Amino acid sequence: xxxxxxxxxxxxxxxxxxxxxxxxxxxxxxxxxxxxxxxxxxxxxxxxxxxxxxxxxxxxxxxxxxxxxxxxxxxxxxxxxxxxxxxxxxxxxxxxxxxxxxxxxxxxxxxxxxxxxxxxxxxxxxxxxxxxxxxxxxxxxxxxxxxxxxxxxxxxxxxxxxxxxxxxxxxxxxxxxxxxxxxxxxxxxxxxxxxxxxxxxxxxxxxxxxxxxxxxxxxxxxxxxxxxxxxxxxxxxxxxxxxxxxxxxxxxxxxxxxxxxxxxxxxxxxxxxxxxxxxxxxxxxxxxxxxxxxxxxxxxxxxxxxxxxxxxxxxxxxxxxxxxxxxxxxxxxxxxxxxxxxxxxxxxxxxxxxxxxxxxxxxxxxxxxxxxxxxxxxxxxxx
Numbered sequence: 407x408x409x410x411x412x413x414x415x416x417x418x419x420x421x422x423x424x425x426x427x428x429x430x431x432x433x434x435x436x437x438x439x440x441x442x443x444x445x446x447x448x449x450x451x452x453x454x455x456x457x458x459x460x461x462x463x464x465x466x467x468x469x470x471x472x473x474x475x476x477x478x479x480x481x482x483x484x485x486x487x488x489x490x491x492x493x494x495x496x497x498x499x500x501x502x503x504x505x506x507x508x509x510x511x512x513x514x515x516x517x518x519x520x521x522x523x524x525x526x527x528x529x530x531x532x533x534x535x536x537x538x539x540x541x542x543x544x545x546x547x548x549x550x551x552x553x554x555x556x557x558x559x560x561x562x563x564x565x566x567x568x569x570x571x572x573x574x575x576x577x578x579x580x581x582x583x584x585x586x587x588x589x590x591x592x593x594x595x596x597x598x599x600x601x602x603x604x605x606x607x608x609x610x611x612x613x614x615x616x617x618x619x620x621x622x623x624x625x626x627x628x629x630x631x632x633x634x635x636x637x638x639x640x641x642x643x644x645x646x647x648x649x650x651x652x653x654x655x656x657x658x659x660x661x662x663x664x665x666x667x668x669x670x671x672x673x674x675x676x677x678x679x680x681x682x683x684x685x686x687x688x689x690x691x692x693x694x695x696x697x698x699x700x701x702x703x704x705x706x707x708x709x710x711x712x713x714x715x716x717x718x719x720x721x722x723x724x725x726x727x728x729x730x731x732x733x734x735x736x737x738x739x740x741x742x743x744x745x746x747x748x749x750x751x752x753x754x755x756x757x758x759x760x761x762x763x764x765x766x767x768x769x770x771x772x773x774x775x776x777x778x779x780x781x782x783x784x785x786x787x788x789x
Contacts (some may be wrong), residue, residue: 411478423479441453468490480500521765523535540736545723556715599615660700688714688716694720753767
């Protein structure tokens with residue numbers, strides 16, 4: 407089984423799909439690994455490290471991709487990379503299938519087997535393969551550091567000769583993986599932390615990290631079977647927003663993390679809420695690329711509104727490329743171990759993990775939401 411490690415070409419992408427240590431382990435397991443020259447450079451992994459691990463490093467992109475059984479990437483392929491993939495090959499990466507239905511259609515028509523890491527089910531035995539969660543944790547960590555750098559205050563309580571400095575107050579909206587890591591990081595820096603989530607099941611996790619859980623009582627189901635937040639009724643949204651507004655108004659830092667795959671992120675912090683915040687307060691919107699949880703966010707920009715700094719970061723995991731790549735590579739290696747046996751791709755669609763991660767096979771889209779997105783595209787409807 408031949409693996410190809412692609413050099414990422416997406417703007418600002420510094421991660422790499424496999425690190426040298428993971429390459430060495432995969433070669434010991436019987437894989438052959440080819441690495442596109444420079445694939446790990448931005449993540450501080452030199453070509454020589456891959457060669458020392460036993461990989462073949464080549465600057466011939468077409469050959470590296472074309473001679474492989476499985477191509478490994480972090481970001482979705484760019485348009486000109488689609489034509490490097492052909493029938494019978496497998497592509498593994500964070501493919502953004504609901505956000506890029508045109509790309510999924512083009513790759514499926516070429517007969518490529520598509521394995522989208524973000525579609526791995528959130529079940530116990532899949533945790534070690536869950537790249538979406540590992541990278542979300544990196545984003546939550548970095549969000550707090552961005553906020554701390556922008557806030558014109560200390561995070562921890564300080565007792566000085568000039569008196570006691572009160573700790574910063576951080577409000578995290580959304581207690582998924584990114585939110586929980588943001589809570590933990592803000593607490594490590596000494597802030598007082600509150601967290602909101604419509605799912606009461608996460609209360610214990612929030613409290614275990616030393617934060618106060620801001621709870622809204624809703625008379626409807628708030629979580630999917632996979633543990634993600636479910637879209638709720640308009641009445642529930644209004645009740646949630648009133649509670650959020652109270653805590654946003656008194657926060658020094660607000661970190662928002664709510665995203666819905668393939669759809670615009672829900673607006674949780676309105677322009678009116680921003681106007682009511684304290685001068686010098688900071689918002690870090692982790693959903694800015696999906697339209698933003700803050701009504702005023704602009705993706706890729708730091709802006710000032712009503713004395714509040716609003717940060718809309720893009721691809722925060724890429725800003726920590728060494729550890730983000732190491733985590734991603736381990737996720738990928740575990741998935742490969744699950745999918746490959748005796749040097750062959752063995753796809754058992756009765757298995758929850760395989761059934762979830764494999765979006766397309768032999769020219770057919772298997773995932774219904776992706777099918778619907780492609781159908782809407784071909785029908786000329788908005789996706």
